[in-house]
Amino acid sequence: MEWALRMRTLRAWLIVMLLLHQFHHHHHESMACLEQEKMALLAFKASVPWTDDDDTSSGRLPSWVEDDDNDDCCSWERVQCNLTTGRIIQLSLNFTRNRWSSYDDAHIPIWLLNASLFLPFQELQHLDLSENGFRGLADNEWLEPLGRLKRLEVLDLSWNAFNNSILPSLGALKSLKNLFLSGNNLEGNFPAEELAGLENLQMLDLSGNRFNGSVQAIQGTYKSSFAVPWAPSHITPNIH
Numbered sequence: 001m002e003w004a005l006r007m008r009t010l011r012a013w014l015i016v017m018l019l020l021h022q023f024h025h026h027h028h029e030s031m032a033c034l035e036q037e038k039m040a041l042l043a044f045k046a047s048v049p050w051t052d053d054d055d056t057s058s059g060r061l062p063s064w065v066e067d068d069d070n071d072d073c074c075s076w077e078r079v080q081c082n083l084t085t086g087r088i089i090q091l092s093l094n095f096t097r098n099r100w101s102s103y104d105d106a107h108i109p110i111w112l113l114n115a116s117l118f119l120p121f122q123e124l125q126h127l128d129l130s131e132n133g134f135r136g137l138a139d140n141e142w143l144e145p146l147g148r149l150k151r152l153e154v155l156d157l158s159w160n161a162f163n164n165s166i167l168p169s170l171g172a173l174k175s176l177k178n179l180f181l182s183g184n185n186l187e188g189n190f191p192a193e194e195l196a197g198l199e200n201l202q203m204l205d206l207s208g209n210r211f212n213g214s215v216q217a218i219q220g221t222y223k224s225s226f227a228v229p230w231a232p233s234h235i236t237p238n239i240h
């Protein structure tokens with residue numbers, strides 16, 4: 001009798017331990033990155049027009065290499081994943097080239113942004129592409145592919161050399177809350193119509209461009225569609 005009781009207790013303990021082990025295991029295992037997202041990162045890396053001036057220690061994304069010891073792209077520099085899902089949620093691809101110029105310089109290859117490269121990152125929330133010297137967009141789709149990333153909330157395109165040709169495609173970026181366009185070659189009247197459909201937009205940084213409309217006129221256009229009005233300090237239309 002006592003023996004049977006002991007066995008039952010032991011069995012109960014074993015079950016509890018087994019469950020605890022599984023629980024523990026489950027909660028400490030983070031997901032590795034997805035194969036298609038890793039491939040997309042490598043495709044982005046392959047598309048960067050490096051120059052000899054680029055610092056090989058940081059500028060060339062040295063951790064972005066495919067080998068067995070380094071398989072999980074969630075651990076690569078400038079990449080942040082949701083560790084539960086293994087999906088990439090943030091890419092900090094600012095200043096990926098050490099030297100660039102927004103002006104014609106024969107030594108620095110022109111880089112056009114190919115927004116389609118980011119399509120595999122369906123859970124992406126934050127994309128920083130600032131300080132890369134992009135001169136424009138690589139194909140006719142313009143920024144539209146980024147509009148298909150339903151969770152994208154922050155897009156930073158500041159300190160590049162985009163001109164007004166990107167403006168018509170900004171309207172596709174419906175989920176954006178923060179849009180940074182400072183320090184580009186944008187000019188003339190601010191195209192309020194193009195951005196009127198960005199219903200979630202809370203912050204728009206247009207400083208360091210050559211817009212010539214008044215801040216009041218821009219704000220007036222948005223009065224009804226902005227839950228949190230942008231502060232005038234975020235817009236400096238006349239600064240060069």
Ligand SMILES: *[C@@H]1O[C@H](CO)[C@@H](O)[C@H](O)[C@H]1NC(C)=O
Pocket residue numbers: 082083084085089
């Ligand atoms: C990660 O993904 C899970 C499942 O979709 C979600 O519940 C959680 O809020 C996400 N965490 C972050 C930091 O986005």
Ligand SMILES: *[C@@H]1O[C@H](CO)[C@@H](O)[C@H](O)[C@H]1NC(C)=O
Pocket residue numbers: 092094095096128
């Ligand atoms: C990219 O931007 C982040 C946030 O502003 C900053 O901490 C980081 O140093 C920048 N990276 C490079 C390479 O400039």
Ligand SMILES: *[C@@H]1O[C@H](CO)[C@@H](O)[C@H](O)[C@H]1NC(C)=O
Pocket residue numbers: 043114115116117138139
């Ligand atoms: C842009 O990227 C997509 C996806 O990788 C590719 O199919 C396309 O050829 C690229 N376009 C250009 C102009 O490089």
Ligand SMILES: *[C@@H]1O[C@H](CO)[C@@H](O)[C@H](O)[C@H]1NC(C)=O
Pocket residue numbers: 135136137163164165
């Ligand atoms: C704007 O940039 C595009 C792409 O680089 C270029 O083809 C076009 O000529 C530029 N337009 C102006 C007005 O500079």
Ligand SMILES: *[C@@H]1O[C@H](CO)[C@@H](O)[C@H](O)[C@H]1NC(C)=O
Pocket residue numbers: 187188189212213
């Ligand atoms: C603003 O710039 C545009 C294009 O450069 C020009 O046509 C327009 O007359 C300017 N408006 C003012 C008020 O300066």
